[in-house]
Amino acid sequence: MATYNTYQFKDIKLGMEQSFNVEITEETMNKFLEITGDVNPLHNDLKYAKSQGNKEKVVYGMLTSSFLSTLAGVYLPGKYSLIHSVEVIFKKPVFISDSPLSVKGKVTEINDDFKQITINVSIFNRKQEKVLRGIMKVGVLDAK
Amino acid sequence: MATYNTYQFKDIKLGMEQSFNVEITEETMNKFLEITGDVNPLHNDLKYAKSQGNKEKVVYGMLTSSFLSTLAGVYLPGKYSLIHSVEVIFKKPVFISDSPLSVKGKVTEINDDFKQITINVSIFNRKQEKVLRGIMKVGVLDAK
Numbered sequence: 283m284a285t286y287n288t289y290q291f292k293d294i295k296l297g298m299e300q301s302f303n304v305e306i307t308e309e310t311m312n313k314f315l316e317i318t319g320d321v322n323p324l325h326n327d328l329k330y331a332k333s334q335g336n337k338e339k340v341v342y343g344m345l346t347s348s349f350l351s352t353l354a355g356v357y358l359p360g361k362y363s364l365i366h367s368v369e370v371i372f373k374k375p376v377f378i379s380d381s382p383l384s385v386k387g388k389v390t391e392i393n394d395d396f397k398q399i400t401i402n403v404s405i406f407n408r409k410q411e412k413v414l415r416g417i418m419k420v421g422v423l424d425a426k
Numbered sequence: 427m428a429t430y431n432t433y434q435f436k437d438i439k440l441g442m443e444q445s446f447n448v449e450i451t452e453e454t455m456n457k458f459l460e461i462t463g464d465v466n467p468l469h470n471d472l473k474y475a476k477s478q479g480n481k482e483k484v485v486y487g488m489l490t491s492s493f494l495s496t497l498a499g500v501y502l503p504g505k506y507s508l509i510h511s512v513e514v515i516f517k518k519p520v521f522i523s524d525s526p527l528s529v530k531g532k533v534t535e536i537n538d539d540f541k542q543i544t545i546n547v548s549i550f551n552r553k554q555e556k557v558l559r560g561i562m563k564v565g566v567l568d569a570k
Binding site for chain 1: 487498512
């Protein structure tokens with residue numbers, strides 16, 4: 283059954299946090315390839331990935347970023363989310379063997395005029411290394 | 427057969443452009459849901475999406491953004507791409523019926539010290555409305 287948080291704009295407070303874990307597998311990588319058509323060998327050819335200094339094929343950065351969709355749409359604020367903008371910086375390469383990743387978001391600004399919240403985001407691998415940091419601006423829709 | 431451009435850093439010139447079209451279908455949406463677990467009803471429940479003023483279910487913004495992976499990894503620069511950072515602003519909602527989308531990138535800065543290029547990105551729906559604009563900073567790896 284689909285479940286998600288249902289925070290409304292009035293419920294959002296500065297400093298609110300949400301976090302969750304996600305798995306990245308070969309199957310996840312294949313689905314992302316099917317969606318995007320991104321056949322780049324860094325993500326698809328072990329030999330090439332190793333030649334560039336990586337222990338395994340590198341997980342698509344935009345696949346790691348895709349979990350920000352889940353952060354906003356399921357957790358913070360959940361149902362009434364509408365993402366306005368996203369900024370991400372990739373700090374370290376992500377490998378399947380470093381899964382699960384942990385995704386964390388914290389409310390750092392609340393804009394009453396736009397009904398928009400700013401969420402600072404970090405994603406960590408299972409060694410607790412930060413692999414991504416970013417900022418999302420998310421509108422909170424009226425309850426319907 | 428996997429094909430991609432193989433521009434090296436020395437080949438990249440200011441103003442270079444690449445563009446391509448992508449299809450978004452129900453199947454694409456389902457795959458993105460399976461990857462992310464983002465069960466938000468704006469993307470999954472027609473009735474809710476309509477109640478929020480949309481003609482159809484809204485395509486995940488981070489799904490639209492995922493084609494920036496393809497832009498860098500297949501087109502510009504292609505094989506030797508390593509995405510450092512991405513900023514995107516969602517200008518209009520995307521609907522499946524507005525597919526195909528056209529993805530365009532243009533080199534606007536070249537940093538010789540970091541072997542990094544800046545790509546200004548725009549994504550248009552089939553009505554030629556801009557649905558996303560953004561900036562990517564992409565490293566160009568040495569040829570291996």
